[in-house]
Amino acid sequence: ITDSKGRKVNRSAVNFSQYNEKTFPFSMRQPPSKGNALGLVKFIFPNPYNIYLHDTPAKNLFSREVRAFSHGCVRLADPFDFAYALLAKEVGNPKEYFQAQLATGKEQRVNLKSPVPVHIIYRTASTNAKGHTQYRRDVYGRDAQVWNALAKAGVALRAVQG
Structure with a gap:
């Protein structure tokens, strides 16, 4: 510290309870x-x-x-x-x-x-080596934002069942 x-x-000399994240x-x-x-x-x-x-x-x-x-x-x-x-x-x-x-x-x-470029991509659906689509839980809640942006741009979308 x-x-x-x-x-x-x-x-041990600090009373941490007297502070908050701003102070x-x-x-x-x-x-x-x-x-x-x-x-x-x-x-x-x-x-x-x-x-x-x-x-x-x-x-x-x-x-x-x-x-x-x-x-x-x-x-x-x-x-x-x-x-x-x-x-x-x-x-x-x-x-x-x-x-x-x-x-x-x-x-x-x-x-x-x-320099090495770094690109971070968040995906909840991807294709494995066998060509099968795999889905992951949307832990950051981004899928709805992407869905809405695509729909607003005129992309025809349909929900995936299962």
Whole structure:
């Protein structure tokens, strides 16, 4: 915990109940670790929503059908492989480089020389490798907005049963 001037604050000396989300004068950070909710690594990319891609200690969540557990950010099932792929054009041996960064035990920032576009797409229906349509629950309530926009644009729509 740090105050507005970046000085460390002893959390036991703070009466947190006296603050609300608008008056909270502290910054809180948890260092990267196996116990950190963001895991060992996060990938920051420019966007107005402070969304980023990150590791997770809760790997078991990937086996669930509904996976909206990350409060807006995107958990990666294989963040190290993702890092290796991003670093492939940047360094000679991406795996060795990445592991060396982790081995320092300190937070590291690695800026890519060549930007990689990031596109986040929310879909509740998709086609699998066999050509069958698969449907997911609309956890963010976006389907109605898309349906209305398409209908307003004159696209003929019909509801899917089942």
